[in-house]
Amino acid sequence: MSSMHRTIEGEVLINHLTRDEWMIDQDLLTKHGRTARTLVKEGPVRLTLMAIAPGGNLPTHDTESPVTIHLIEGQVLFKALGHEYPLSAGDVLVLAPGVEHSATSKGGGKFLLTVFYEPSAGSRTPEE
Numbered sequence: 023m024s025s026m027h028r029t030i031e032g033e034v035l036i037n038h039l040t041r042d043e044w045m046i047d048q049d050l051l052t053k054h055g056r057t058a059r060t061l062v063k064e065g066p067v068r069l070t071l072m073a074i075a076p077g078g079n080l081p082t083h084d085t086e087s088p089v090t091i092h093l094i095e096g097q098v099l100f101k102a103l104g105h106e107y108p109l110s111a112g113d114v115l116v117l118a119p120g121v122e123h124s125a126t127s128k129g130g131g132k133f134l135l136t137v138f139y140e141p142s143a144g145s146r147t148p149e150e
Contacts, residue, residue: 065075
């Protein structure tokens with residue numbers, strides 16, 4: 023499945039995502055233990071649907087930008103700054119720029135990742 027390119031046009035954007043747009047590529051999820059699909063990629067905003075397979079993980083990484091993680095399905099354990107943050111559906115985790123974090127899931131989970139950044143020469147690509 024390809025990422026969707028949803029631009030921010032005007033002052034308000036609303037997307038009524040179809041069932042297909044919420045789908046995660048199960049082959050990639052099985053093969054890599056995680057997968058993602060970009061829903062919005064415009065200016066400083068990246069909104070990405072991510073999934074972690076049962077037993078899967080997201081290795082330790084950071085971003086130069088603030089990050090929000092809104093768990094929408096399952097349970098995922100995030101680790102940051104020496105602490106564990108078990109998230110269940112409906113929980114939101116907010117990380118400041120530069121905070122290293124990782125995630126694991128025993129039973130699998132799906133979450134919306136939002137990254138806000140200002141592109142600059144030589145900066146890293148935001149996590150997607």
